[in-house]
Amino acid sequence: MIAPLPDLLIEPIVRAALAEDLGRAGDLTAQACIDADATLEATFGARQTGIISGLACARLAILALDPSARFEALAADGDKVAPGAVLARVSANARALLSAERTALNLLGRLSGVATLTGAYVAAIAGTSARIVDTRKTTPGLRALEKYAVRCGGGVNHRFGLDDAILIKDNHVAACGGVGEAVRRARAAAGHLTKVEVEVDSLDQLTEALAAGPDVIMLDNFSVPDLKRAVAETAGRVQLEASGGVNLTTVRAIAETGVQVISVGALTHSAPVLDIGLDAA
Template sequence: MFDFSPPSPLVYQDLLKTALLEDLGMAGDLTSEVAVPATARARTEVRVRPAGRIAGLPMAVETFRLVSPEISVEILRPEGSDVAPGEVVAVVEGPARAVMTGERVALNLMQRLSGIATVTARAAADAAKHGARVACTRKTTPGLRALEKYAVKVGGGVNHRFGLDDGILVKDNHIAAAGGLDAVLDRIQGRVGHMVKVQIEVDSLDQLEVLLKRPVDAVLLDNMGPDVLRKAVAMVAGRMITEASGGIRPEMVADYAASGVDMLSLGWLTHSAPSLDIGLDFSFS
């Protein structure tokens, strides 16, 4: 299993509170309060419908804890597990009203994060066969970046930049605004701290040839097919990290990774991965 650590609850507690308040509104869970006796207890099984990789259990547990400290959650399959269709990954027990109140927020997050982890796991396995890794991008759901990038790690991928302050990535518009590739490289030189990585995007082998004369950490090979990527990797010859990007979908990973690039970045992992179908099966007492 890929080595990862869940983020501190401090990272996502405010997000969970916002989501719960969005659902509860000003009046609370009217249906549960009217229809369900205050003394009713619920036991629910968190069941995965299709096969997939589980992510988001710590967030689900924290969601129920915020709703009521009387709710207990027993984890049957740990975070990052690959589970079969119909498998139960956790059991939630507590006051029926409270469990019903937290159900949707907890499931929404688990389904979203598990979907990302599931797709990433498949893509990462295809890339690893050729010695490459897959990374996510900043194309994340507003407000969910930390959790979606965490789900990518659960899937065996790696994170690219978390934000604009996390390294320098010079793209085509930066180059155009600066007056060309040489001009932008001149501007960067001597203005970056020694701990800050510099990556430059190129979209042609001619641009790459210019870049190879300058000291940078990584090159982003944008919108190049596998055949052109092979030529680019040969030109770089290990002098910097090579990363392929631009419209790469999971089913294309193996062909692109076979070019010899070090990394493949897929915005698809966080902007298009389908949620994994997960449900709660209730029993009451």
């Protein structure tokens, strides 16, 4: 069961998207063609196999324009569906429903695409001890929704923002003069609940990082043989995250090296939209 996001968090995103689409004069087509008091019944349907995420976005988009609309969800976020599956039924003022249609479908299709791609990565490493996690490579303004979609697909969230944890990347290392010095400074500044992760790009840097005592070490663009060496060298003393060069072809071999975490930016920056339609009944 996926814990849903609160409407309070989703609604401002949906309203901003609606305002962008409605512009200065509203939906000229609906106003010109449809009687003001007309009603319409329609269904949201999947046109591809995939994992659903974002039904609340569709519901809130319609209710924002017609507070008396009826929205009946027939699927749940996290469900895997086949083409033709009916996800929800809606009855609303016709103008309102058609004006909200594109916003509802944009968000529902986008988030379902993220969930579907995440599910493919999770399936690819089934039976290993590794976990698939996302990154901060998200669409500006949609991070909370896209990271929720990753959870719907069976993935795990990395940090949500710069204030979640300390993650020392290559440019931080360069500015500090070395991996060890960067970790030592981070340790001195971190609160007792703040984890410290450092990125390394070689086995030599891994040895230096281990001596400084981070909580997590990110192995950036390591080859599979070097990932295996890193797992052997650390011997469980620190959590290892593999990053870079990860795709559906390579992820299984990466997981089988014994790393605990595999971060995949593609989950949110390259997921294709899942084809979902709204059809009048």
